[in-house]
Amino acid sequence: MSTMHFSKNINNVLHLADSALILAQRNSEWCAHGPILEQDIAITNITLDLIGQARNFYQYAASLINSTNQKNETEDTLAYLRTEREFLNLLICELPNVDWAHTVVRQFLFSSFQQQLFLALQENTDDAIQAIATKSIKETNYHVKWSAEWVIRLGDGTLESRERTLNAIEALWPYTGEFFTNEPTDMMDVSLLKKAWLDKITNVFLEASLSVPENIFMHSGGKKGVHTEHLGFILSEMQYLQRMYPGAQW
Amino acid sequence: MTITKEHILRLLEEVCDPEIPVLSILDLGIVRDVVLSNPIEIIITPTYSGCPAMDAIAIDIKLRLAEAGIKNTTISYVLNPAWTTDWMSERGKEKLLAYGIAPPVGLASRVNNLLFEEQTHIVCPLCKSNNTELISEFGSTSCKSLYKCNDCKEPFDHFKCH
Numbered sequence A: 001m002s003t004m005h006f007s008k009n010i011n012n013v014l015h016l017a018d019s020a021l022i023l024a025q026r027n028s029e030w031c032a033h034g035p036i037l038e039q040d041i042a043i044t045n046i047t048l049d050l051i052g053q054a055r056n057f058y059q060y061a062a063s064l065i066n067s068t069n070q071k072n073e074t075e076d077t078l079a080y081l082r083t084e085r086e087f088l089n090l091l092i093c094e095l096p097n098v099d100w101a102h103t104v105v106r107q108f109l110f111s112s113f114q115q116q117l118f119l120a121l122q123e124n125t126d127d128a129i130q131a132i133a134t135k136s137i138k139e140t141n142y143h144v145k146w147s148a149e150w151v152i153r154l155g156d157g158t159l160e161s162r163e164r165t166l167n168a169i170e171a172l173w174p175y176t177g178e179f180f181t182n183e184p185t186d187m188m189d190v191s192l193l194k195k196a197w198l199d200k201i202t203n204v205f206l207e208a209s210l211s212v213p214e215n216i217f218m219h220s221g222g223k224k225g226v227h228t229e230h231l232g233f234i235l236s237e238m239q240y241l242q243r244m245y246p247g248a249q250w
Numbered sequence B: 001m002t003i004t005k006e007h008i009l010r011l012l013e014e015v016c017d018p019e020i021p022v023l024s025i026l027d028l029g030i031v032r033d034v035v036l037s038n039p040i041e042i043i044i045t046p047t048y049s050g051c052p053a054m055d056a057i058a059i060d061i062k063l064r065l066a067e068a069g070i071k072n073t074t075i076s077y078v079l080n081p082a083w084t085t086d087w088m089s090e091r092g093k094e095k096l097l098a099y100g101i102a103p104p105v106g107l108a109s110r111v112n113n114l115l116f117e118e119q120t121h122i123v124c125p126l127c128k129s130n131n132t133e134l135i136s137e138f139g140s141t142s143c144k145s146l147y148k149c150n151d152c153k154e155p156f157d158h159f160k161c162h
């Protein structure tokens, strides 16, 4: 597949799909490795919701691409046959798992962002985007509740759980600036979401006696297709079957 | 044979959710419309974005209709308005309870997501006690959470209000 040049919103739809898919792929590594059975099931159910959201965005992106570029893309070709530089996910989604604290802090930061985003996109003039946002937000609300409770439980828990939570925040916070950086292809001004997001994070951190880091360097690039070294490894695992046996189906 | 919408709906009543086979797709409230066009269009909506049962349900619908001689059909999906447990029929809720799954309680619009707040008064499907407590927000599928009964001590699935 050649490098893609898509009109305005297509890249943004792909970005939304890619972030959901890549975090889902990361979270799925917990499957059968969760700290306890119930939480193993919880994180994999959240993962399934994210895959569902990714599918909806990919299906829509495929229809946009096919109608404007006369191609024959599907949700599967978009997920399995694009290269690293063509993926537009947020960097925070591709970072390797560290421990349970890292996973729940990332889920909380990301789902709280998705919550604000979907709230705004519910009012979008594009009917398909509006529908996906309306569908997704009900699930995302659950993800926020679940992850916020875990952040509080760990942050305000034992010495060790607190230590791990602090480490997770330190590692992940520099990747949250990218949530609010706009690309020319974005269908809305994401910087407008920052205040509500930060209020939510601050409240939960306060409850967990954690503090919000201030004025630190923020990474970006994912939305432009410039990734950390970790994405290539995810894709080589996720895309292996389609690369090895092109067109395989079951 | 003239095919009517009622005829199709009667056949769809026999198509069940593969995860919860006591519920028909009509009980579940995921059939949004039947359009008597050519091909006949059955419009369904997913319960959750990632519900893995949707593809199986679409195939089952086509199969059931084909068995009844209605072969020219197409399944389409809508997301908006988003499915809610409010669309589950009362009969469906009774069937769920009899099957061992506590049905959703209350209206989806009333769901609040206050932290550490759990829905109370979920009735144990086994002994009908409402002295029950939440074990996990997520059960065997996205649409269910896991509860336990403090009286008969049995764990059970609860179909979340959504």
Ligand SMILES: [Zn+2]
Pocket: B124, B125, B126, B127, B128, B129, B149, B150, B151, B152, B153, B154
């Ligand atoms: Zn009981």
